Amino acid sequence: MRKILVTLLFLLFGTSAFADCNIKSGSINILANDFPALRTFVETSKQCKGSADFKVTHSSEHNKIAVPALTANPSEFSARIAANSSIVPLMNQDLIRPLDDLVKKYGKGIQDSQLITIDGKVMAVAFMANTQHLYYREDVLKDLGIAIPKTYEEVVAASEKIRASGKMQYPYAAAYKAGWNLAEEFVNMFIGHGGEFFKSGSAEPNINNAKGVATLNMLKKLSELSNPDYLTHDSEAIKVEWESGNVALMTLWASRSGTLLDDEGDPNITKATKLTGPATVGGGNIPAATLWWDGFTLAKNRPDADAEATFRSLAHAASNKKMVADAADQAVWLVEGFVPGPKSIGVIEAVKMGAKPYPMLPQMGLMHGALGSEIVEFLQGKESAEQALKDVEAAYISKAKEQGFL
Amino acid sequence: MPNKTFFWFFLPTGLAMILFIGLPIISTGIQSFYAQHDQVVKEVKKCDPFGCTVSIVVDNEETSKIREAKPLGKFNGFGTYTDRNHLAVEEIKKFWNETESFGAFVDQVTNLPFYKALIFTLTYCLFVTPNVLLLGFIIALSLNAVARKIRGPLIFGTILPMIVTPLVGSLVLFWMIDSQGIIGANIQNLMNDPYLSLKSSKTLTWITIIIYGIWHHSPFAFVVFYAALQTVPQEPIEAAIIDGASRFQRIKHIVLPHIYPVVTFVALISLMDNFRVFEPIIGFSAEGSAQSLSWLIYDNLVNEEVILFGSAAATSMMTIIGIAILLAPVLIRTWKEFKTAR
Numbered sequence: 001m002r003k004i005l006v007t008l009l010f011l012l013f014g015t016s017a018f019a020d021c022n023i024k025s026g027s028i029n030i031l032a033n034d035f036p037a038l039r040t041f042v043e044t045s046k047q048c049k050g051s052a053d054f055k056v057t058h059s060s061e062h063n064k065i066a067v068p069a070l071t072a073n074p075s076e077f078s079a080r081i082a083a084n085s086s087i088v089p090l091m092n093q094d095l096i097r098p099l100d101d102l103v104k105k106y107g108k109g110i111q112d113s114q115l116i117t118i119d120g121k122v123m124a125v126a127f128m129a130n131t132q133h134l135y136y137r138e139d140v141l142k143d144l145g146i147a148i149p150k151t152y153e154e155v156v157a158a159s160e161k162i163r164a165s166g167k168m169q170y171p172y173a174a175a176y177k178a179g180w181n182l183a184e185e186f187v188n189m190f191i192g193h194g195g196e197f198f199k200s201g202s203a204e205p206n207i208n209n210a211k212g213v214a215t216l217n218m219l220k221k222l223s224e225l226s227n228p229d230y231l232t233h234d235s236e237a238i239k240v241e242w243e244s245g246n247v248a249l250m251t252l253w254a255s256r257s258g259t260l261l262d263d264e265g266d267p268n269i270t271k272a273t274k275l276t277g278p279a280t281v282g283g284g285n286i287p288a289a290t291l292w293w294d295g296f297t298l299a300k301n302r303p304d305a306d307a308e309a310t311f312r313s314l315a316h317a318a319s320n321k322k323m324v325a326d327a328a329d330q331a332v333w334l335v336e337g338f339v340p341g342p343k344s345i346g347v348i349e350a351v352k353m354g355a356k357p358y359p360m361l362p363q364m365g366l367m368h369g370a371l372g373s374e375i376v377e378f379l380q381g382k383e384s385a386e387q388a389l390k391d392v393e394a395a396y397i398s399k400a401k402e403q404g405f406l
Numbered sequence: 407m408p409n410k411t412f413f414w415f416f417l418p419t420g421l422a423m424i425l426f427i428g429l430p431i432i433s434t435g436i437q438s439f440y441a442q443h444d445q446v447v448k449e450v451k452k453c454d455p456f457g458c459t460v461s462i463v464v465d466n467e468e469t470s471k472i473r474e475a476k477p478l479g480k481f482n483g484f485g486t487y488t489d490r491n492h493l494a495v496e497e498i499k500k501f502w503n504e505t506e507s508f509g510a511f512v513d514q515v516t517n518l519p520f521y522k523a524l525i526f527t528l529t530y531c532l533f534v535t536p537n538v539l540l541l542g543f544i545i546a547l548s549l550n551a552v553a554r555k556i557r558g559p560l561i562f563g564t565i566l567p568m569i570v571t572p573l574v575g576s577l578v579l580f581w582m583i584d585s586q587g588i589i590g591a592n593i594q595n596l597m598n599d600p601y602l603s604l605k606s607s608k609t610l611t612w613i614t615i616i617i618y619g620i621w622h623h624s625p626f627a628f629v630v631f632y633a634a635l636q637t638v639p640q641e642p643i644e645a646a647i648i649d650g651a652s653r654f655q656r657i658k659h660i661v662l663p664h665i666y667p668v669v670t671f672v673a674l675i676s677l678m679d680n681f682r683v684f685e686p687i688i689g690f691s692a693e694g695s696a697q698s699l700s701w702l703i704y705d706n707l708v709n710e711e712v713i714l715f716g717s718a719a720a721t722s723m724m725t726i727i728g729i730a731i732l733l734a735p736v737l738i739r740t741w742k743e744f745k746t747a748r
Contacts, residue, residue, distance in 0.1 A: 064708045084454070089712055092445075094466035117655035118463060125456050169600060178694030228603030229585055234690035291456050336453050342707065356458045362464050365712045373519070373705070374693040378607060383517070394497075395519065398490040402716050404442040404480065 002362025019315060026309030031066060032081035032350050034058040035255055036037030037128055037331035038294065041081070044323040045126060048316035052309040062086075070095040073301040078310040083294050087116070087124055092362050096123060097295040102311040107317025111336050116295055126295035127318045128331040130255050132188060133289060133388065134279055139272040140167060140248040146382075148274075149289040152192070152218055152288060153282040155249055159225040162248050172225040174251040176379075183371035184290075185251075189215040191356055192281040192288025203363045205396050208389040214282055215379055216385040223379050226257040231376065245269050251278075254346040256331050257364040261343060277344070277349025289350055290358040293334070363405045370396040432724065443472045455604035479716070486720040492494035493724075494518045504656025520721070523697040524728075529612065531680040531732070534619040539669065540674050543618060547657070549628075550635045561632070568625035578607075579618055581638065611695040617687045622686075624678065627672045633688060634665040660708025674736050681729050701723045 028049060032038045042056050057077070059065065067089050071077040076097075082090065090096045098121040100406070103110065115125040134155070136148060141158070142167055150156045155172065156364040162171035175181040190197070195211040198204060223230050227241060234257060241247050252260075260273055278289035296306050296314045317323060321337035328339060332347040340348055358364075370392045378388035400406045446468035453458055488495040493704060494515075501514040514519050549560055567575065580590045583604040594602050604610045638661055646656050662669075684700035687693060695699065706718035 008625070032545045063573065066711065090710065091466075094464075094470065116455075117451075117453045119452075129455060211710050227585065228601055229605040231694040232605050282604050286517075299483065339521070351456070358453060359461075360452060360454075361461060362445065363712075369705075373697075376520075377517075378604070379440060380695070382608070387517075394490050399712075399717070401489065402441045402482075402486060402714060403712055404444040 013358055013394050021048035021050050021312070023048070023051065023052045023312050026303075026305040026307075027053035027055075027078065028310045028313055029053075029055040029057075029061055029077045030304070030310070031057050031069065031077040033058070033062050033083075033198070033294075034060050036176045036258055037255055037327065038081055040323065040327045040330055041127060041317050044320050045313040047318035048313045049197075050313075052313070054313070064075045066090065067093060070299050070301065074303070075299040075301040077087070078302045078306045079314060080296050080297050080299065081123060081223055081294060084360050085292075085368070087203075087295075087297060088360060088362055091118070091123065097300045097307060098122060099125065099298060099311065102308065102315075103263075106308075106312050107315050107323045107397040109318075109336065110315060111319075111334075113178055113320065114295070115149060116293070124297045124336050125318050126316070127292045127294040128255075128333050129351075130253060130292040130294065130332070131278060131289050131318075131347050131350040132184075132251050132253050133264055133287075133350060134276050135242070135252055135260065136274055136276060137166050137248040137269070137272045138274045139268075140171075143167075148276055149249065149279060149281075152189070152222070155279055156218075156221050156225065157163045159222075159249055163225065168246060168248055170225065170227040170246060170322075171248045171316070172222055172234070173227065173230075173241050173247040174222065174228065174249070175233060175235045175238055176219075176223060176230040177234040177237070178231050178376050180368065182231070182379075183368045184377065185219060186371050186375060187368065188278075188290055188359070189218055189288045191290060192279075192286065194275075194284050194286070195285065196254040197359060197364065197367055199363070200391060203371050203400055205367065205393040207367075208386070208393050212389045213385045216336075216375060216388060218281055220379055232326075242273070243269060252371050254344070255331055257343040257346065261329075275345045276362065277346060277353055279356065280353070284356070287350055287353045287355045289355050291347075291352060292384070309312060332355060362401070363400055367392075367396050368400045369397065417604045434719045434722050436478075438723050439481060439483060439672065441482040441486060441716050443469070443480050445469070446472070450469055482716065486716045487724070490518065491519050491717060495618065519697070519702065522723075523702050524700050525700045526696050527681060527683060528614060530619060530683050531677060534623060534680050535656045535673065535676045538627050539673060540623045542632050543669075545624065545628045546631035547633055547661075549632060565625040566630055567622050570622075570627075572622060572685035573689050574685045574734075575622060576618055579614070580690045581703055583614060601703070605690070605692075608695040608727045611690065611710070613690050615683075615690060615692060615696055618686050618690075619680065625678060627676065630668055630672050631665065634668040635661070638664050642738070670736060670740060674733060677732055677736075678729055681732060683723070699728065 014261075027131070030042055032042060039058060042058070046054050046056075057065075061284060063081075063086055066080055066086065070080065070090060071093065080090065080096070087096075100122050101117065103122050103125070103386075109298075110125055114126050114132040115122045116126055134149065141148065141161060144161055146158045146161060149158050152329055159171040160169050174185055190207065190211060193211040193214050195207055195215065200207045213274055215255075225232065227246070237249070238252060239248060239256060239260060242250055244259060246379075257275060257361070261270060262293050278287035280286065283287040292375060296318070318335060320335065324333040324335045324338040329343045332338075332340065332344045374395050375388050377383045378385055397406060423544060446465040448465045449460055450463050451458055452463075487493055490497050498515060501511050516525055534666060536718055545564055546651045549557060549564065552560060582604050584590050585594065585603050585605075590604055593604065604614055642660050643656055646660060651659070656668040682700050683698045684704065687696055687701050703718045703721045703725070704716040706721065706738060
């Protein structure tokens with residue numbers, strides 16, 4: 001935690017040497033998610049492609065493509081921009097290569113804190129941080145004399161007050177779309193309650209307990225204050241709700257703040273949109289949020305020349321002070337030279353409050369998948385919290401058995 | 407056609423079918439009997455920008471050794487078929503012994519993912535197929551009675567739902583039924599209930615998807631029926647008119663028996679299509695309220711970061727068996743008719 005504070009809050013005057021861009025051969029093909037910061041990052045690395053081929057695929061379906069594309073030999077992509085969760089399937093299948101030698105040779109501007117090391121080997125180089133935190137409408141809260149909520153209990157109380165005032169019918173929004181998004185909200189809230197997903201040292205599930213029930217009850221309370229279509233709303237949909245002025249409190253990704261605060265849309269709403277740290281829940285002191293990093297990994301099934309060319313061009317972006325200065329409002333960069341602006345408040349607050357990173361465990365994807373489909377019926381009021389949690393554990397156990405984790 | 411000519415005529419198609427349909431099904435079948443090897447995990451130190459922790463990773467060296475020895479995985483027999491996410495044999499036995507009333511037992515069983523999906527799939531088939539047949543037939547009859555001049559544009563308009571890509575069609579409807587969309591907002595006004603949402607209620611979502619299914623599939627039935635109507639001989643109809651038969655009687659006693667084989671054909675194809683319902687669930691983002699067998703397969707393959715090949719293969723095999731069971735009555739009947747005709 002201290003490491004990131006150092007990274008985020010202090011401008012370090014280290015070596016300013018950029019990775020040199022004299023790439024003579026090889027071909028570069030990158031797979032990445034699709035949001036502004038990643039586009040900027042890839043564009044920056046393109047400036048350093050030398051005479052190598054350079055191709056990129058930005059897709060929000062990147063998770064579905066990654067494993068099959070990297071399993072092929074030679075693999076379709078030479079690099080994959082991954083995050084805490086999406087690096088796990090690549091590690092499970094042994095599809096990415098250690099970067100130690102390349103970091104030593106070409107990674108001059110990369111800071112040690114950017115390196116993701118697993119078992120002593122550098123497996124990825126991170127360049128930005130992300131989390132989900134609260135957004136609020138300053139004008140609405142001020143009118144009703146509501147203080148900025150610090151806990152989810154206060155979020156509920158504030159939303160109820162806004163609804164009672166008649167200003168807004170559905171004052172709260174979060175990405176509750178059944179599937180990955182909903183499961184992510186559960187993960188955040190469960191961690192906020194101090195829960196551990198697995199019994200220590202094993203892959204046995206550990207969510208059917210008081211903390212799990214409290215988590216579900218809080219999600220339900222919040223869903224009742226959201227648009228009734230919440231089960232179909234992803235981050236993009238709630239962003240639209242916010243921009244149409246239907247929502248006064250929202251939990252959303254930090255990486256989306258750029259599009260909320262840009263010049264498009266109603267200027268009054270944009271002006272009143274304020275960011276604050278993630279909320280805590282149930283009297284806990286760590287936020288109900290997870291920290292994420294985005295970083296690049298290199299495919300194993302690709303010739304060394306390609307890996308070298310790819311690393312050099314990506315390292316150029318991952319140590320680029322000009323990029324982080326120009327695109328300071330697009331992301332919380334972990335790159336040296338980044339000065340956090342007003343749009344980075346969420347992540348910085350989360351780190352200060354001691355938020356935990358998303359669990360990087362080989363079986364976590366199965367748990368996430370089981371949560372996404374099995375807690376829906378509880379939110380719809382069709383079954384009890386205990387039954388829903390029992391279902392999640394049972395669904396997870398079947399899947400984990402098939403995958404050989406249990 | 408002599409059998410020999412038929413054989414040579416059919417050979418290219420047959421080969422392509424074996425290659426692209428038969429073999430993949432066999433391979434899927436084999437895969438469904440295997441599960442992943444037991445994962446070899448080890449404790450390691452992981453460091454990221456947020457700090458270091460000790461946690462577990464898959465031991466790739468050990469795993470690749472096991473994989474090389476047995477690339478298909480661990481033989482699991484019917485293990486995947488009977489686990490909780492599929493037929494759930496153990497769970498059902500337990501529910502049977504533990505629950506007190508039959509209603510509670512059914513509740514417990516329909517809470518299991520496979521049965522939940524099966525029930526939606528069957529409901530969808532049961533409502534969509536007959537309605538598609540009926541609506542298609544009515545449209546074909548009406549269009550057949552319209553003046554020839556305007557028939558062309560009308561036919562084009564009628565088959566439009568089939569031309570529209572299923573995903574696009576469902577998305578258009580999805581936005582219209584949004585609580586702020588044209589249909590959704592009007593229904594709220596009409597019912598005077600600002601909390602009414604077509605998307606959040608399970609029943610309403612099912613109804614929406616079924617209506618969409620009827621809308622999308624009717625043109626197919628219509629096109630086939632319309633073509634068949636052109637072959638109905640005029641003489642018996644004229645004779646019936648002279649005998650004073652009403653329009654309904656003519657349709658019941660002359661038209662329907664004539665096009666009966668075509669009706670069977672359309673029913674068969676519709677049943678098969680409907681049993682594989684998938685696109686509207688994605689288009690309507692209805693995963694929360696409605697899951698079909700095809701959606702389960704999709705979910706196992708792409709929705710998780712870990713791909714569950716065994717699960718997906720088992721569900722695929724059971725879908726094929728399900729279609730076979732559904733079609734059996736129609737097929738047996740056709741076979742019997744074929745035999746008596748000879």
